[in-house]
Amino acid sequence: MALDKATVARIATLARIRLSDDxxxxxxxxxxxxLTWIGRLNEVDTTGVAPLASVAAxxxxxRDDTVTDGNCADAILGNAPVAAKGFFAVPKVVE
Amino acid sequence: MIEGRTGAWEVVIGLEVHAQxxxxxxxxxxxxxxxxxxxxxxxxxxxxxxxxxxPVLNRHCVEQAVRTGLGLDAAINLVSVFARKNYFYPDLPAxxxxxxxxxxxxxxxxxxxxxxxxxxxxxxxTRLHLEQDAGKSLHDQHPRDxxxxxxxxxxxxxxxxxxxDLRSGEEAGLYLRKLRSILRYLGTCxxxxxEGSLRCDCNVSVRRPGEPYGTRCEIKNLNxxxxxxxxxxxxxxxxxxxIEGGGTVAQETRLFDTARGVTRPMRSKEHDYxxxxxxxxxxxxxxxxxxxxxxxxxELPELPDAKxxxxxxxxxxxxxDAMVLVTERATADxxxxxxxxxxxxxxxxxxxxxxxxxxxxxxxxxxxSPVAAAxxxxxxxxxxDGTISGRIAKDVFAEMVETxxxxxxxxxxxxLRQVTDAGAIEAAVDAALAAxxxxxxxxxxxxxxxxxxxxxxxxxTGGKANPALVNxxxxxxxxx
Numbered sequence: 001m002a003l004d005k006a007t008v009a010r011i012a013t014l015a016r017i018r019l020s021d022d023x024x025x026x027x028x029x030x031x032x033x034x035l036t037w038i039g040r041l042n043e044v045d046t047t048g049v050a051p052l053a054s055v056a057a058x059x060x061x062x063r064d065d066t067v068t069d070g071n072c073a074d075a076i077l078g079n080a081p082v083a084a085k086g087f088f089a090v091p092k093v094v095e
Numbered sequence: 096m097i098e099g100r101t102g103a104w105e106v107v108i109g110l111e112v113h114a115q116x117x118x119x120x121x122x123x124x125x126x127x128x129x130x131x132x133x134x135x136x137x138x139x140x141x142x143x144x145x146x147x148x149x150p151v152l153n154r155h156c157v158e159q160a161v162r163t164g165l166g167l168d169a170a171i172n173l174v175s176v177f178a179r180k181n182y183f184y185p186d187l188p189a190x191x192x193x194x195x196x197x198x199x200x201x202x203x204x205x206x207x208x209x210x211x212x213x214x215x216x217x218x219x220x221t222r223l224h225l226e227q228d229a230g231k232s233l234h235d236q237h238p239r240d241x242x243x244x245x246x247x248x249x250x251x252x253x254x255x256x257x258x259x260d261l262r263s264g265e266e267a268g269l270y271l272r273k274l275r276s277i278l279r280y281l282g283t284c285x286x287x288x289x290e291g292s293l294r295c296d297c298n299v300s301v302r303r304p305g306e307p308y309g310t311r312c313e314i315k316n317l318n319x320x321x322x323x324x325x326x327x328x329x330x331x332x333x334x335x336x337x338i339e340g341g342g343t344v345a346q347e348t349r350l351f352d353t354a355r356g357v358t359r360p361m362r363s364k365e366h367d368y369x370x371x372x373x374x375x376x377x378x379x380x381x382x383x384x385x386x387x388x389x390x391x392x393x394e395l396p397e398l399p400d401a402k403x404x405x406x407x408x409x410x411x412x413x414x415x416d417a418m419v420l421v422t423e424r425a426t427a428d429x430x431x432x433x434x435x436x437x438x439x440x441x442x443x444x445x446x447x448x449x450x451x452x453x454x455x456x457x458x459x460x461x462x463x464s465p466v467a468a469a470x471x472x473x474x475x476x477x478x479x480d481g482t483i484s485g486r487i488a489k490d491v492f493a494e495m496v497e498t499x500x501x502x503x504x505x506x507x508x509x510x511l512r513q514v515t516d517a518g519a520i521e522a523a524v525d526a527a528l529a530a531x532x533x534x535x536x537x538x539x540x541x542x543x544x545x546x547x548x549x550x551x552x553x554x555x556t557g558g559k560a561n562p563a564l565v566n567x568x569x570x571x572x573x574x575x
Contacts, residue, residue, distance in 0.1 A: 015190075016183050053176075053374070054379050060378060060382070062152045062157070063125065063152065064153075064155070065119050065120050065154065065156070066120060067120050067125060067126065067127040069120075069140075070126035070127055072139075073134070073135040073136050073138065076135050076138045076245070077135060084240070085134070087134050091241070092234065
């Protein structure tokens with residue numbers, strides 16, 4: 001599977017990663033290479049085989065509905081580049 | 096059906112409702128869900144998407160969603176899969192929302208609507224799935240910054256998607272109210288639209304009757320039934336005028352401006368999403384034990400439709416009255432306590448008329464009624480055994496609403512006991528007749544004069560005379 005420069009630019013936009021024009025072509029080549037390699041899995045005939053969610057024979061663990069966490073706003077905000085009045089502060093997003 | 100300049104148009108509406116699951120903790124973390132806490136005080140490192148933190152599913156949220164599915168008469172999928180819905184926004188710290196996509200927890204179901212003309216209409220439910228709520232962005236607290244509170248981030252939501260079966264803003268309103276009623280009966284969502292526990296996106300399109308669906312617009316984030324109805328009516332009109340003016344409807348996401356009552360497009364770049372759903376590798380498929388589902392089905396409470404049917408058959412209530420009584424479970428419970436061993440129609444009339452009127456005036460809910468069901472029951476008993484008249488009962492009720500006192504105490508304290516002593520009433524009747532000879536003379540030609548004399552006797556006895564006795568005596572004396 002080959003990705004063109006436009007597709008790479010779009011993926012970068014969706015992920016909010018800024019790429020310069022001259023980065024697009026090498027990335028398109030690298031990503032295409034990875035996808036081609038992974039794409040070999042498509043050659044396996046999986047007709048009638050159920051999707052495999054995990055190789056471990058465990059079921060989804062669940063928790064009880066009790067409050068066991070929280071009340072740590074300072075720790076949560078500790079790594080924020082900017083915080084004010086208990087909130088994360090980010091450049092204004094307007095709609 | 097809406098009449099345009101060039102003929103009739105049919106409006107087609109489907110709703111996506113986001114209902115907050117009633118649970119103590121969040122969908123995938125142990126942080127609390129209570130409304131109104133200090134910013135970021137109910138956030139765990141999972142909710143804030145710190146690296147390496149893993150989600151662990153809240154069993155009760157699953158149970159709530161399954162019970163809701165059962166209440167919507169829907170198919171429960173014993174295998175469902177959580178998927179990541181990827182988009183970028185500051186109040187979504189992980190950069191994706193854990194949702195369900197191709198394999199939701201609940202499949203097709205239905206809700207029955209009661210239309211004003213007495214008919215019913217079945218609205219299909221397409222699906223219900225569990226997903227995380229996002230955080231809250233505040234845009235008006237700082238000139239250059241948006242403030243983000245993650246308390247809401249990660250709270251469990253049920254997204255309930257309807258088929259495009261609704262045909263007017265009014266029907267959409269009925270659907271939302273019915274859905275809210277069912278959720279509240281089940282105790283799976285409190286339905287509080289002001290606090291955002293129930294939010295709605297409306298998909299609206301128009302077409303000529305019999306033609307295929309037109310292009311739809313999605314109106315996002317409506318937080319009241321009234322706004323949803325207004326937004327739909329406006330949007331349908333807008334699309335009809337656009338098409339009749341030679342234009343075409345563009346598929347887009349719009350917002351409802353509640354102040355001006357109009358919808359307007361969101362800026363197109365911001366909803367240029369490509370969600371790139373894929374199964375969440377942090378979570379295994381959710382596999383339900385059929386016995387667990389069967390047990391939940393067996394333990395479902397009686398729901399509004401079933402309760403209404405029972406109220407009609409068991410108590411002989413008119414369907415319209417029964418519908419009013421069953422909308423809220425608390426009202427239905429109040430009525431049943433009141434009706435036990437009493438005249439059910441009288442009980443219904445007191446609840447729907449006097450009690451609702453008093454609660455409305457005081458801005459109270461029936462859960463906090465100043466008059467308990469047992470007290471109102473005692474009042475009805477006082478009328479039934481002839482202690483007070485129905486007219487005096489209204490005064491006693493008004494006093495009960497203000498003071499919360501028992502009706503027996505009010506009747507005793509104010510001397511409101513009905514006069515049933517025939518001698519005393521006869522004296523009052525004789526006095527009234529003697530005082531108004533002219534009206535007595537009119538009686539033969541105009542029997543309505545009887546009402547005048549009833550009024551006179553009531554006035555003389557402070558309203559305490561037994562009305563049946565007064566009427567009987569007057570008729571005998573005037574006629575004879």
